[in-house]
Amino acid sequence: MEHQVVHREAIGAEPLQPATIIARNVNVFYGAKQALFNVDVDVPRNAITAFIGPSGCGKSTFLRCLNRMNDTIPICKVTGKIMLDGQDIYDPDLDVVELRARVGMVFQKPNPFPKSIYENIAYGPRIHGLTRTKKELDELVEQCLEKAGLLKEVHDRMHEPGTGLSGGQQQRLCIARAIATRPDVILMDEPCSALDPIATAKVEELMDELKENYTIIIVTHSMQQAARVSQRTAFFHLGKLVEVGDTRQIFTNPRDKRTQDYITGRFG
Amino acid sequence: MPQQHIVKSYEDELALLDTKIARMGGLAEHNLGQAFDALQRRDPRQAEMAIVADQAIDVLEKDIEEQVIGMIARRQPLADDLRHVMAALKITSDLERIGDLAKNIAKRASAIAELSHPKPVISGLGRMVELALHQLKTVLDAYAERDAERAIEVWRNDQRIDAMYNSLFRELLTYMMEDPRSIGLSTHLLFGAKNLERVGDHTTNIAEIVHYLVRGEPISDDRPKGDDTSSLLVGSND
Numbered sequence A: 001m002e003h004q005v006v007h008r009e010a011i012g013a014e015p016l017q018p019a020t021i022i023a024r025n026v027n028v029f030y031g032a033k034q035a036l037f038n039v040d041v042d043v044p045r046n047a048i049t050a051f052i053g054p055s056g057c058g059k060s061t062f063l064r065c066l067n068r069m070n071d072t073i074p075i076c077k078v079t080g081k082i083m084l085d086g087q088d089i090y091d092p093d094l095d096v097v098e099l100r101a102r103v104g105m106v107f108q109k110p111n112p113f114p115k116s117i118y119e120n121i122a123y124g125p126r127i128h129g130l131t132r133t134k135k136e137l138d139e140l141v142e143q144c145l146e147k148a149g150l151l152k153e154v155h156d157r158m159h160e161p162g163t164g165l166s167g168g169q170q171q172r173l174c175i176a177r178a179i180a181t182r183p184d185v186i187l188m189d190e191p192c193s194a195l196d197p198i199a200t201a202k203v204e205e206l207m208d209e210l211k212e213n214y215t216i217i218i219v220t221h222s223m224q225q226a227a228r229v230s231q232r233t234a235f236f237h238l239g240k241l242v243e244v245g246d247t248r249q250i251f252t253n254p255r256d257k258r259t260q261d262y263i264t265g266r267f268g
Numbered sequence B: 001m002p003q004q005h006i007v008k009s010y011e012d013e014l015a016l017l018d019t020k021i022a023r024m025g026g027l028a029e030h031n032l033g034q035a036f037d038a039l040q041r042r043d044p045r046q047a048e049m050a051i052v053a054d055q056a057i058d059v060l061e062k063d064i065e066e067q068v069i070g071m072i073a074r075r076q077p078l079a080d081d082l083r084h085v086m087a088a089l090k091i092t093s094d095l096e097r098i099g100d101l102a103k104n105i106a107k108r109a110s111a112i113a114e115l116s117h118p119k120p121v122i123s124g125l126g127r128m129v130e131l132a133l134h135q136l137k138t139v140l141d142a143y144a145e146r147d148a149e150r151a152i153e154v155w156r157n158d159q160r161i162d163a164m165y166n167s168l169f170r171e172l173l174t175y176m177m178e179d180p181r182s183i184g185l186s187t188h189l190l191f192g193a194k195n196l197e198r199v200g201d202h203t204t205n206i207a208e209i210v211h212y213l214v215r216g217e218p219i220s221d222d223r224p225k226g227d228d229t230s231s232l233l234v235g236s237n238d
């Protein structure tokens, strides 16, 4: 960590905060098939980390380890250690529902609940008991929509279905929903792959703002997007974490040939 | 050789860039040699040819520049590809400057063709041109072969050009003081020498660019500085 901080300052980048997520020796198996091999990675707080790598290399699998979504896949087995702010998230005493509130997720395809815009956001805080009165809940819903840059566009149709929004608006609704439970970490799995450049820019701008208060991990197949939005980039290949580094270094001078071949389009 | 790009046309564009740089470098070398030849042989016709030839270099510079801008817009190169297109863009501007300096020498050759030249100075200039051409050729090879070691070698060797310039500077100063009627001629020759010293500087720039292209990091020591004539006074000539 020490070394990374020095390096970022040397190239004129903001110094990174200490890691909020520390993964050590993570292995994941789907039945007999191993999907991840000895992954060690530190994810710095209040920064955006991009996970890149060819299809099937295990990016989504690793993301799902971070909020124990893999628990829902019966054949999936995870070994190793993952710490979130010093707490072992695979500790048997840990409340998984609470963990998923702290580690929110946004998926590739916008997936609003088939409910009103308001309800999409109010749902999480309500089941986690984050607000006491209707007024508090109303305020929280508004705040989240505001943070997601959506309030202006939807303030007069809060009770219409979320599915009636455009794709880009739906994705921002999902982000608003993800931040409604006041998570520490937001995981985004290809959040812009179905969006046009304007909607993508809005999500990226939103991520930029959110990183002040949240730790964000984004999986993306767009090298340009990873380069634009992230401060750290991690490259996965065949289930291994090949290289993780400062985003500028990864995209101008990657250390590993596999990283270079992938980001420059040389993979056969 | 690194692995090829999946998109063949991208691979072709990157290769084309190197072909153009090689051609431009070859022209710069040729024009510089020809300009000095014209000076040495006091041949205004040859000088004129060297002046006209510079246009081809300018055309190539524009061409490479356009290609690089187009590639950045369309291909969004990354990692070594990004370093490659940026290196080409920067090298092309150094080569264009070298072309201009060669042209300037040719113009001076024209201007002083009628005058008789001091032999020792001309042969001093000749050695300088030879070294400058050798350096330029080596750095262009280093680029073509992605050879960082040779780039460092060129970068170190620039001190020798600087040393030659310093000694020519003193020599010409002596001529001017001994015979004020030679001031016009000597000044042209002095600027000629200065041009060669600057060709050396541009070559050194290219060496730094090649090093960054290959290694992804700048050459670490301080650049050798050799032109100390900026702090030299006429009276302190020894």
Ligand SMILES: Nc1ncnc2c1ncn2[C@@H]1O[C@H](COP(=O)(O)OP(=O)(O)OP(=O)(O)O)[C@@H](O)[C@H]1O
Pocket (backbone or CB within 6 Å): A030, A035, A053, A054, A055, A056, A057, A058, A059, A060, A061, A062, A073
């Ligand atoms: N539910 C599952 N059951 C069995 N195998 C799975 C399951 N999910 C993923 N895998 C396997 O694990 C490996 C990693 O898959 P994963 O979805 O994590 O890749 P990815 O990097 O996210 O790929 P993509 O970029 O295509 O989304 C693949 O070989 C995949 O087939």
Ligand SMILES: [Mg+2]
Pocket (backbone or CB within 6 Å): A059, A060, A061, A189
């Ligand atoms: Mg995936």
